[in-house]
Amino acid sequence: MSMRVFNGLLVGVLVATALALLPTSAAQAQVCQHRTGVSHGGGIFPNTFTEDSVCGNQTGAPVHATPDSSSPQVGVMDTAQSWFLCWTRGQQHGGGNNVWYYTQGDRVVSNPERHGYGFVPALYLNTSLDPDDARLAQCPSLPADRSTAYMVYDRVTGTSVRSEEHKRFRSASLVKLLIALDYLETLGPGTAVPTADAQLLQSMLRSSKDNAASALWERGGWETIVSRMVTKIGLTDTAPPADRGMWGYTEISAADVVKIYRYILERADPSFRNLIMGHLRQATRCADDGWDQYFGIPRAVSAPWAVKQGWSAFDEDPRCPVAAGTRSPSARTASVDLASPAMHTSGTLCANDRKIMVVLTLNPLGTTWADAASRITTQAGTLYAAAPC
Template structure:
């Protein structure tokens, strides 16, 4: 099978936000088995579920193990072990992670992860609308979103929000100040990863429109 990777700054390290939840799911499924918390973590990007599975699977060592197993080049664990969302990833590594799930992982692991991503919800558990990017630009994708630095939603997508965990004010060398918004997933025969940072003060609506517009350009004639 021939694969062609196209994009810009595909090896640039950027904080993962919730994209690291795919690595958490891989580690849990491959070493400890299925867990009911994987569903809300992947479908509605539930932070509490991710935090619990992160601790139970070895904190930052989870990233070290999965990166080695998958062959990720740019991914590294957060400098402070509790901040799973500050894991460094790149667009290239995100694509490589999806390829691993689709082509190399056991069928049960692939079915579980992709099945949940195909059923991802419009509203995330923290109240943000996660329909930007791939779900807005393409038809029926399997997707995992990521975001960080937007505070609380001005108009919650759900009535009741669960508190977000494992945040820290310290700033390692990775850019932790600029609002981050990512969209990733599959559509038709393509794997897509759009990882973005925005100027401080950018609103959720502004960022989501930009990410969706970029995703439309990236997926044009492909999805």
């Protein structure tokens, strides 16, 4: 197997070295070689794989998001021998069966959050009896197609409407609230924010600029930002990402996002509250990466509102006529779905920020931006209609 593409960098030297030790004749390449004692990240699955099989395969084999040739192609196999982790049944293909093998593509072609992980039809493997030749276990169940969690909290009455509010999701850009708050808490009340940092905070909070978030994330100590905020605010469902560089996969819940807003509004220094909420009240329609972030609250709820939105794993061209920016990198954590397209809306509504609304959603692979935005906007509108300002 050639070196893997991961976040734009070539990795996998150890894998290539290990494969170089395997027999390489044409006849031997036809036989899958089962290995134990290895360690592969699960990709879209939460588990680590400790066994694999190295099999011959056709170069140029497509890697699909799901075991269905109509699903997005997320990677391609550039080499003629690769490791495979498990098998599953899916769409019937030209190989005469419905067996698909799970692997990581040598090259990422779309949906970079997946890092090329997906399914290859048995048609492209040099096997004669599927799945027996590969000697692999059957794959775990795929992540659920879609899920929604929400919480609406009334700061005057103390009442709330909620569903699955402690279910954990990957944060996408909602973690930028913690990055901003930790930066200000570290700076301290009464200390002027340097001009350059003020611009980073503005672009990160108003237009969700990822480069700004990355700069503050690194300077603030990477994952220690999340750990400090968990302790300070008393968050119970929030955890840092498994890879310290991947802030977009911090684990969060609707209940914890409500707690973050309550801390900003009720416990943080007034200057911090005014800065953060002031930017959220001026959230731009077009995000820095080109997406239209007026979904959910800003589309369904009457002004006044202040919002911070989040999204991840959509594979379309941006809808807003602005220059595209760099999206946040991503990595695995053990307990959240990192494969399904995520779209979140969060913020305050009504006069004096009376209500806090958080809606977190996951969608089936291949869901369009428009469909996901319509779904979350409908949900936000339904919640607002049930208890308007």
